[in-house]
Structure formats: structure tokens, C-alpha cells
Amino acid sequence: MPAILGQSVFDGGLEFPAMVVHRDALEHNVATMAAFARDHGMELAPHAKTHMSAEIAAMQLSAGAWGLTVATLRQAATVRGFGVGRVMVANQVVDPAGLAWAAAELDRDPGFELLSFADSEAGLDLLAGHAGERPFRVLVELGHEGGRAGCRSLERLLEVAAYAQRTPGVELAGVAGYEGGLNSAEDVRKYLAALQDAVEYVRLKRPILTVGGSQWFDVIGRELVATQARILLRSGAYVTHDDGFYRERTPFNRIDGELRPALEVWAHVLSTPEPGLAIVGMGKRDAPYDEGLPIPRRGGVTIMKMQDQHTVVRAAGLKPGDLLAFGISHPCTAFDKWRVLPLVDRDYRVVGTIRTNF
Numbered sequence: 001m002p003a004i005l006g007q008s009v010f011d012g013g014l015e016f017p018a019m020v021v022h023r024d025a026l027e028h029n030v031a032t033m034a035a036f037a038r039d040h041g042m043e044l045a046p047h048a049k050t051h052m053s054a055e056i057a058a059m060q061l062s063a064g065a066w067g068l069t070v071a072t073l074r075q076a077a078t079v080r081g082f083g084v085g086r087v088m089v090a091n092q093v094v095d096p097a098g099l100a101w102a103a104a105e106l107d108r109d110p111g112f113e114l115l116s117f118a119d120s121e122a123g124l125d126l127l128a129g130h131a132g133e134r135p136f137r138v139l140v141e142l143g144h145e146g147g148r149a150g151c152r153s154l155e156r157l158l159e160v161a162a163y164a165q166r167t168p169g170v171e172l173a174g175v176a177g178y179e180g181g182l183n184s185a186e187d188v189r190k191y192l193a194a195l196q197d198a199v200e201y202v203r204l205k206r207p208i209l210t211v212g213g214s215q216w217f218d219v220i221g222r223e224l225v226a227t228q229a230r231i232l233l234r235s236g237a238y239v240t241h242d243d244g245f246y247r248e249r250t251p252f253n254r255i256d257g258e259l260r261p262a263l264e265v266w267a268h269v270l271s272t273p274e275p276g277l278a279i280v281g282m283g284k285r286d287a288p289y290d291e292g293l294p295i296p297r298r299g300g301v302t303i304m305k306m307q308d309q310h311t312v313v314r315a316a317g318l319k320p321g322d323l324l325a326f327g328i329s330h331p332c333t334a335f336d337k338w339r340v341l342p343l344v345d346r347d348y349r350v351v352g353t354i355r356t357n358f
Helices: 023-039 054-062 073-080 097-109 121-130 154-165 185-202 217-223 244-250
Strands: 019-022 069-070 086-092 113-118 136-141 170-176 208-211 230-233 264-272 275-280 302-306 310-312 323-328 340-344 352-354
Touching: 019 023, 019 113, 023 054, 023 340, 054 352, 069 073, 073 086, 073 097, 086 302, 097 121, 097 136, 113 121, 113 275, 121 136, 121 154, 121 170, 136 302, 154 170, 154 185, 170 185, 170 217, 185 208, 185 217
Parallel strands: 019 340, 069 086, 086 113, 113 136, 136 170, 170 208, 208 230
Antiparallel strands: 019 264, 264 275, 264 323, 275 310, 302 310, 340 352
16 A cells, blocks of 8 residues: 555555655755765766666756666666666667667667767677667776676777777767775775776777766775866765665765665564564565665664565564564665655655656
């Protein structure tokens, strides 16, 4: 049963378990990251795979975002349905059906901007083979040892960039990287220096340099301040932050400012089969568990394990029917478990709805 606008989520009109979105925290995070990017001479292209929500996308764009980043052309088509005019696919695109859609969309709308990554001649050939009247604009990706994709050396990147520049159907727009898998600020600085070298060597007029992630944007802001390129920051998880993985890793632990956790899951105690043991009606289908278990908001409650539809906790004094609140760890695997989420004010009155489109 959906929550009723203006009603408290605890008035009996909402079924539990339920994940709610706190409006104040959401608005604060959107404004905070927009200001950070602006103050450091960057543009924000938030990664929409975190939320895939038209309502949140509209907030980010209204705050000045360049456009949205996605992971697949399926996601690109979805955010186009939100009315987004600029989309970056932070991947090499090889899917024929997706490429056919993208070529048709570029030809249909001359104002539509689409960027994607490439790290090989084979990948560029796939793009070129599906291009329509307008070429696919590409960012050659520089990776790092142990990373998920990208050319493993500057020399290799320059080879791929040169191939892009002489291949009809594609257009070189700049350089891409992802620093989120690196473990130290020093490693990030070295990687960013390599990206800056790459930008200089490709010799484009006003090239794009895009980097992403929600763990090192403070280092990015310092290191890329003098770069002669258009910097697009692809952070995504910041938008709702969390009480676990990103609370520990946010750059705002090192610099002034803060992000606030905006997601919370509420669930009933279903059973207390043993003294000090309770079974809660929230499981892996309701809350993320890949980057840490949910975080109980009530003192004295410890999660022992999660199952598909249940969470086993240690706690004293609980009884069936009690409601418990949990913060989450890793928003990118929280939103995809829900299609409709109540947006609530500080008193848990419903002030809107967040819909996801996964």
C-alpha cells in the first residue's frame, strides 16, 4: 500500500519493510556536491546508476549538473526518457541493439550529446560500424594495474587515440579514467598525473577529462585545478550517502563539509524465538549487504546475519510488532531493490515520492 502525501509513514498507511528517503539530507547532498564541483572549476556529471530516478535526476540537473553518467545504453535510454540532453556512458559500448538505438537517437535529435569510453581499436571499430549520420564521440580510457578497464600505459592510450582520430564514424573528445579502485591518495595523485599527460598528448581543443568515484574527489579537486581541460566529475553515491561504506570513505572526512545519510529502512520484529534473539522482517531483497550489513539505529541491536527476507539480530527487550530503523551501506545496491520510495520530512511525513527505473 503506498504512503499518503502528508501522512506519517507510521500512521498505518505504509507497508513494512520500507525504505524511505529523507528530503533534507537529499537536498543537502545535491547542493553540497554541486558547490564542491563549482568551487574547484569542475562540472558534475553524476552517475545515475546509483538511483535511476527521474525525481533525483531533476534535482541534480537543477543544481547545475552537466548531464548524467550511466553504465549502459539501456540506462542511457532510460535517462533520455527523463528529458536529459547530455549523457556519458562510462564504459566501452559493444551491444549492437544499444548502438542502433544510440545512432538513431543522435540522428533524431541534433542537440543530444552522447559520450562513451574506448580502450581498443576493436572497440572503436564496433562503434564506427554502427554509427549513423553523426559520429560517436569517445573518450579514450586510461586504466591502471589491477583496474577494471582502460589502456594500461600512456603509449597504448596514444595508439588508440590516434586510431580514433583517423576512423570515420567516431570522434575523439578526450580522456577518461576511474580512480575509485586505488587505495591511497598517493596512488590517486600518480594516476591523475598520468591522465593529465594523456590529455596534453592527444592535443585536442578544449578536451574533456572525466574522472569518477565518491572516495577521492578532494584529491581530484586539488590535483586537476590547473588542467587545461573540461573536467567532468562522475561521482554518484554522494547523492544519498550512507551510514557505512561511504561514511568511512567520504572525502569530507578530510576536508570541510559533510554529506548526510538519506536512506533508511524500517522493518518489524516478526519473532523473538529465544532470549536476546529477534527475527526482523528485512532481508537481502530489501537492503544492501555487498559492502557491509545495515546499521541498526537503535542502541543494543546487533545484526548477526541476513537472509533473503529476514535479518537475525541480537537485542534485549524486543517483541513482535516493534519497528526498527536501519541505515544502509552502499546506496548503489539499495535503490535497485525498490520501485517506489516515500520522500519524508524530519517528522516522517510523506512529502513526495521517489520512483526508480531499473
